[in-house]
Amino acid sequence: MASPRMIGNIIAIAAIAVAIAAIAVVWRPAIATIDPPAPQSFDSALVKRGRDLAAIGNCSSCHTLRGEKDFAGGVAVPTPFGTVYSSNITPDPETGIGRWSEAAFRRAMQSGIDRDGRHLYPTFPYDHFTNVSDQDNRALYAYLMTRQPAHAPARENQLSFPFNQRVLVAGWKLLFLRHGTYQVDPEQSAEWNHGAYLVEGLAHCGSCHTPRNALGAEKARVPFAGADVDNWHAYAINNQSPAPVPWNAEALFEYLRRGWHSEHGVARGPMAEVVRNLSEVPASDVRAIATYMADMFGAPTAERKRRGDELLAQAGSRSPQAPPANGNAAGASLYAATCAPCHAAGRAPPYGGIDLALSTALSAPDARNAANIVLSGIRPEQGEASPIMPGFADSMSDDQIAALLNYLRAQFSHRPPWTDVTGTVRDARRTQTVSLPNPPADTTQRDKP
Amino acid sequence: MMTLKVNGQDHQVDADPDTPLLYVLRDDLKLNAAKFGCGLGQCGSCTVIVDGKAVLSCVTPLLLLEGKKVTTLEGLGSIEAPAPIQRAFIEEQAAQCGYCIAGMMMRAQALLQRNPKPTDEQIRAELEINLCRCGTHMRILRAVHRAGRLMQTADASPAKGSIQEGSIQGSMP
Amino acid sequence: MNGPVSLNRRSVLAGGGALIVSFSLRGAFAQDQSAPPAPKPPGSLAQTPFLDSWLRIDADGAITAFTGKAELGQGFKTAFQQIAAEELDVPFESVNVVTADTSRTANEGYTSGSNSMKNSGTAVQNAAAQVRELLVAQAARRLDLPVEALKTGGGAVIAPDGRRLGYGELVAGEMFHVQAQPKSRLKDPATYQVMGRPVPRVDIPAKVTGGAAYIQDMRLSGMVHARVVRPPGYGAELIGYDAAAIEKMPGVVRIVRDGNFLAVVAGKEYQAVKAMVALAAAAKWRETARLPKQDDLPGVLTGLPSEDTTIYQQSDPSAVVAALTIEATFTRPYQAHGSIGPSCAVAQWLDDRMTVWSHTQGVYPDRAGIAEMLRVPPASVRLIHVEGSGCYGHNGADDAAADAALIARALPGVPVRLQWMREQEHAWEPFGPAMVTRLKASLDGDGAISDWNFEVWSNTHSMRPGGAGAMLAAQHIAQPFAPPAPKPLPLPDGGGDRNAIPIYKFPNAKVVHHFIPAMPLRISALRALGAYHNVFSAESFMDELAAAAGADPVEFRLKHLDDRRGRDAIEKAAQAFGWRKGQKAPPGRGYGFAFARYKNHAAYCAIASEVEVNRQTGRARLIRAVAAVDSGQVVNPDGLVNQIEGAILQSMSWTLYESVTFDDTRITSIDWQTYPILRFDAVPEKVDVHIINRPGQPFLGSGETGQGPAAASIANAIASATGKRLRDLPLTRKRIKDAIDA
Ligand code: FES
Numbered sequence A: 001m002a003s004p005r006m007i008g009n010i011i012a013i014a015a016i017a018v019a020i021a022a023i024a025v026v027w028r029p030a031i032a033t034i035d036p037p038a039p040q041s042f043d044s045a046l047v048k049r050g051r052d053l054a055a056i057g058n059c060s061s062c063h064t065l066r067g068e069k070d071f072a073g074g075v076a077v078p079t080p081f082g083t084v085y086s087s088n089i090t091p092d093p094e095t096g097i098g099r100w101s102e103a104a105f106r107r108a109m110q111s112g113i114d115r116d117g118r119h120l121y122p123t124f125p126y127d128h129f130t131n132v133s134d135q136d137n138r139a140l141y142a143y144l145m146t147r148q149p150a151h152a153p154a155r156e157n158q159l160s161f162p163f164n165q166r167v168l169v170a171g172w173k174l175l176f177l178r179h180g181t182y183q184v185d186p187e188q189s190a191e192w193n194h195g196a197y198l199v200e201g202l203a204h205c206g207s208c209h210t211p212r213n214a215l216g217a218e219k220a221r222v223p224f225a226g227a228d229v230d231n232w233h234a235y236a237i238n239n240q241s242p243a244p245v246p247w248n249a250e251a252l253f254e255y256l257r258r259g260w261h262s263e264h265g266v267a268r269g270p271m272a273e274v275v276r277n278l279s280e281v282p283a284s285d286v287r288a289i290a291t292y293m294a295d296m297f298g299a300p301t302a303e304r305k306r307r308g309d310e311l312l313a314q315a316g317s318r319s320p321q322a323p324p325a326n327g328n329a330a331g332a333s334l335y336a337a338t339c340a341p342c343h344a345a346g347r348a349p350p351y352g353g354i355d356l357a358l359s360t361a362l363s364a365p366d367a368r369n370a371a372n373i374v375l376s377g378i379r380p381e382q383g384e385a386s387p388i389m390p391g392f393a394d395s396m397s398d399d400q401i402a403a404l405l406n407y408l409r410a411q412f413s414h415r416p417p418w419t420d421v422t423g424t425v426r427d428a429r430r431t432q433t434v435s436l437p438n439p440p441a442d443t444t445q446r447d448k449p
Numbered sequence B: 001m002m003t004l005k006v007n008g009q010d011h012q013v014d015a016d017p018d019t020p021l022l023y024v025l026r027d028d029l030k031l032n033a034a035k036f037g038c039g040l041g042q043c044g045s046c047t048v049i050v051d052g053k054a055v056l057s058c059v060t061p062l063l064l065l066e067g068k069k070v071t072t073l074e075g076l077g078s079i080e081a082p083a084p085i086q087r088a089f090i091e092e093q094a095a096q097c098g099y100c101i102a103g104m105m106m107r108a109q110a111l112l113q114r115n116p117k118p119t120d121e122q123i124r125a126e127l128e129i130n131l132c133r134c135g136t137h138m139r140i141l142r143a144v145h146r147a148g149r150l151m152q153t154a155d156a157s158p159a160k161g162s163i164q165e166g167s168i169q170g171s172m173p
Numbered sequence C: 001m002n003g004p005v006s007l008n009r010r011s012v013l014a015g016g017g018a019l020i021v022s023f024s025l026r027g028a029f030a031q032d033q034s035a036p037p038a039p040k041p042p043g044s045l046a047q048t049p050f051l052d053s054w055l056r057i058d059a060d061g062a063i064t065a066f067t068g069k070a071e072l073g074q075g076f077k078t079a080f081q082q083i084a085a086e087e088l089d090v091p092f093e094s095v096n097v098v099t100a101d102t103s104r105t106a107n108e109g110y111t112s113g114s115n116s117m118k119n120s121g122t123a124v125q126n127a128a129a130q131v132r133e134l135l136v137a138q139a140a141r142r143l144d145l146p147v148e149a150l151k152t153g154g155g156a157v158i159a160p161d162g163r164r165l166g167y168g169e170l171v172a173g174e175m176f177h178v179q180a181q182p183k184s185r186l187k188d189p190a191t192y193q194v195m196g197r198p199v200p201r202v203d204i205p206a207k208v209t210g211g212a213a214y215i216q217d218m219r220l221s222g223m224v225h226a227r228v229v230r231p232p233g234y235g236a237e238l239i240g241y242d243a244a245a246i247e248k249m250p251g252v253v254r255i256v257r258d259g260n261f262l263a264v265v266a267g268k269e270y271q272a273v274k275a276m277v278a279l280a281a282a283a284k285w286r287e288t289a290r291l292p293k294q295d296d297l298p299g300v301l302t303g304l305p306s307e308d309t310t311i312y313q314q315s316d317p318s319a320v321v322a323a324l325t326i327e328a329t330f331t332r333p334y335q336a337h338g339s340i341g342p343s344c345a346v347a348q349w350l351d352d353r354m355t356v357w358s359h360t361q362g363v364y365p366d367r368a369g370i371a372e373m374l375r376v377p378p379a380s381v382r383l384i385h386v387e388g389s390g391c392y393g394h395n396g397a398d399d400a401a402a403d404a405a406l407i408a409r410a411l412p413g414v415p416v417r418l419q420w421m422r423e424q425e426h427a428w429e430p431f432g433p434a435m436v437t438r439l440k441a442s443l444d445g446d447g448a449i450s451d452w453n454f455e456v457w458s459n460t461h462s463m464r465p466g467g468a469g470a471m472l473a474a475q476h477i478a479q480p481f482a483p484p485a486p487k488p489l490p491l492p493d494g495g496g497d498r499n500a501i502p503i504y505k506f507p508n509a510k511v512v513h514h515f516i517p518a519m520p521l522r523i524s525a526l527r528a529l530g531a532y533h534n535v536f537s538a539e540s541f542m543d544e545l546a547a548a549a550g551a552d553p554v555e556f557r558l559k560h561l562d563d564r565r566g567r568d569a570i571e572k573a574a575q576a577f578g579w580r581k582g583q584k585a586p587p588g589r590g591y592g593f594a595f596a597r598y599k600n601h602a603a604y605c606a607i608a609s610e611v612e613v614n615r616q617t618g619r620a621r622l623i624r625a626v627a628a629v630d631s632g633q634v635v636n637p638d639g640l641v642n643q644i645e646g647a648i649l650q651s652m653s654w655t656l657y658e659s660v661t662f663d664d665t666r667i668t669s670i671d672w673q674t675y676p677i678l679r680f681d682a683v684p685e686k687v688d689v690h691i692i693n694r695p696g697q698p699f700l701g702s703g704e705t706g707q708g709p710a711a712a713s714i715a716n717a718i719a720s721a722t723g724k725r726l727r728d729l730p731l732t733r734k735r736i737k738d739a740i741d742a
């Protein structure tokens, strides 16, 4: 039996050990500043690769405010714990990363620590970026350091106590930050592996598509099972996918490249920015992502495949005549008058609207995305052949949109009816601050649909 | 039969409920301003105001308009008594063929009603939906700014449009 | 709307104690008359010499000017009113202008080529001056005073003692049914009261208040609505359709079928639309794949048989041996007119006479085509121009007129209104032709161009009606008319070779026109015709040569240009833009310059622009443009500025975004999703147009002068911003990005 004194000593020693451990966990040294390197000092091929990687990483989506300087930060990222603002990653020496060495940059990517040694909030997805290779970090660094510097001081985060204590992030990392979650699978092709490296790393697809736990970390056991993000639903991109026609690598490639696919529909919400970025990168990277993700979707069951084929066979031959009312006369009329002229014109996107039986939004677990799209429509891309859809926020009431959505769900999907669609629409109208075509009322909002 | 309120007047309209407002305005009510451009919600030439908001009448079926107030360009003012926005477009000579202009004016009017002093950026963003093929854009922008100023000085209520000033010819820029 | 007019030379009115013949139709049907012997009077007076074809003064003093040209949104109706008022010495408001109508106005062919001011404006001006002289002479006789003692003003001839004789009182008999003199006594421009001043356009008030301003707004009593069902692609054949269900649809009056021509008529417009959709779904077609490969269009074009003509050659063997030679190939895709309002027409077949209201650019040729299609004499068809949406050349207007006529004939007595759907307009309008140019030039030791070679491959640029074969309906009926054999348009205006001949002075130069008769896609006149691409090519290449010579682009142009007015335009644009030799644009931006004299004999236009290029995305944006234009004597300065502003913005849209797309069977750019054009977020911050007025000089027109220079100046600015030269139109975001990355 130990004496109280001994116990006291043990406790003291333990406490010191814990403290040391805690400091070891929490404390990180600053990395010395450097003089901003001259843009010409970077190899141009490296810069170019960095640009592609930045596009794959969708960096601009979080770090560029619409209408503001590229990568100057200040974009609000809402979380359940409050709002975090993205930082300025231009090479501005005062407010950006102009004085960061490559080592400092690499550490931020790998461990979520800034140059000063402060823990970064995991809204910056270092749980994925930790997989980025040193070589790719070098390219990203070269790219960012050759951008136009923008003087833009950081915006104060709006987090409630205790989440405003950065030390907590250390604990979060202890629990959830795993280095090297991506491992080469020698059984798979080089393309598959490159795709896996990108998807699990820089492209951080799971950040939106994998559900999160109470502490805001991705649930590792249900990867890509679908999640809510920025008032949109990021669909399940595994075997739970609600897509009426099963995805394959070719379709994924086209969709990620162009932003729409005639058998699946148009990328909207936060995904719109992702595909816009992916349209800029080498086809081989997108192909690799598509190959890996097709595997994550898995081969469809025979039944799913049969149904998909059947839908495709029927698509385009939809009668433009008055559709059956199916007990929802208002919804049917609204469909006939507002949707059918484009969606039942027998022309696949972008020559017409998608055949709604192929629409993922209508087969999704909730009406959120469909409501967003009906409210806001699809804005044209300046100068590009791209789908356009008028928004109906200003001409339809919540009840009317709900009637329409209920009708579309019953008519075009084989899933059970949605519940409380009016509530979903009301909520969508409230949060969907970006109503076509007005810029967001709050310019700190990301560029939504 | 349905009652449709257009420019302050009730009309009994005998058309199917799925008929787009555009056709009702042009065909049944014999109004000219709202124009058919695409019928697909892609060009804005059919824009009218419904309960204060700019709406594409080609994709707005009659059944959505129960109890709502529709305003067309005809309802803002007339040749004899042009509304501020009409005066502004005349004064800026903001038309070439003019086919897109009615739609532009309606969308701009809706914007000015909720934001009397829009920035150039806001006007551009708002008018993004509307196409002009003649390239009259610079004048349209100027005309919307001018309309904003006119609406602040003149009686801004759109329906009255009782502007009595000297001949428009005298006030060319 | 205009009712039928039955004027003839015996329709006399008694007024002012004099016998007055207000208007004679003989002049209007002047296409039947042989032209008078030389010397000819100016402008369209040469073809239609009788003064009363152009002007009419009623006993009550009302003045009407007639023009065979059509108002297309270019505002020339206002300009004509100014011209007539000026030369007649009457207030602007007292003149009424009547435009193209085969029963009322002269045959002035097409309203095209920026020729309205030059032809018709000149005719009206001279006719008005001569009418005024006739009136003064008449007054001199009545007052027994010498002509020199009389003045005019306010619609009257005024004696020194203050006595006034109103124009209406003076008009007598067939006073104006006289042939125009070759020369008129025109007013001194220094005394102009109406011309040369900005006058608000007469058509705008109705357009901004919902007046009946367009053909789309026509409503005749008892009128029905029609829609055509076009084949899915060129040459598709109608196999059949099940009419029963469609005939039962509400409001459906008739399905009209003649061979591959299919249309449906209903009482109300939306009923017609619905029936058309149903009919289109029911119709079965046999299609043939016959369209060329879009991704190798230049290869396709240069591979087609061509008729080759050397249209210009200049050689000076003494010129110094070339120090440096460069070559480049430029291409342009098919591009669409893309009118915002789809084509529309109203027609009525009454007592074996057809009346068609159309926004055609040529009422007489259109009448000839429709008459031929209907197999009736031209005199039994009347074509009346009514304004439509801006057309920018030969769009679907004439086809819609033919459609309406064909449908109306099936419904005698009933006025039929026909409007195309958006998809029909985009898929079936005749496009602006795709083109290829190959340029090669040498610089001498002094950095001057010593040798210039310009080759252009192109279809014709006009397949306008005149005969029925040019119209879709006539091609589609069971006994079809074949499209006429295409012909190159003659120089000096030219078609595919418009502006192919350099305006600059080079000791050695050669220009070859490879005219391609085969037309894989339906094409015709699009604003500026070949000048758009030729100026884009030549002025891009001038910049490439300037760069090779290490010279400033503006200086380089001036070095090769003798034409005084051209130099003035260049200098004005450069100065107003703030162009300075060697000046660098802010990062990410570039400056560009271009110049042309349209058709080498019309208006001068120089444009400087500033473009921003996002190196990340490749997106180019015109920030500002400054233009200088010399269009001769200015009539309505604000109207001219409006035209040039529009030309710059439209050309920017063509240049950055637009190309018709197709697969092997169908046109696939069929709406604004698939054929994107300029939207407001890419509109420049500023466009400045400076007019160089030339009092007393001939009108040079302006509608098309801006297209080519705007394109080249934007391309040159992109090259200056990125260091990369793009030679294939359109200069899309993707192409710019690929060039940056290359
Ligand atoms: S006609 Fe309604 S948007 Fe084009």
Ligand code: FES
Pocket: B095, B096, B097, B098, B099, B100, B101, B131, B132, B133, B134, B135, B136, C073, C340, C389, C390
């Ligand atoms: S003025 Fe002609 S389309 Fe806008």
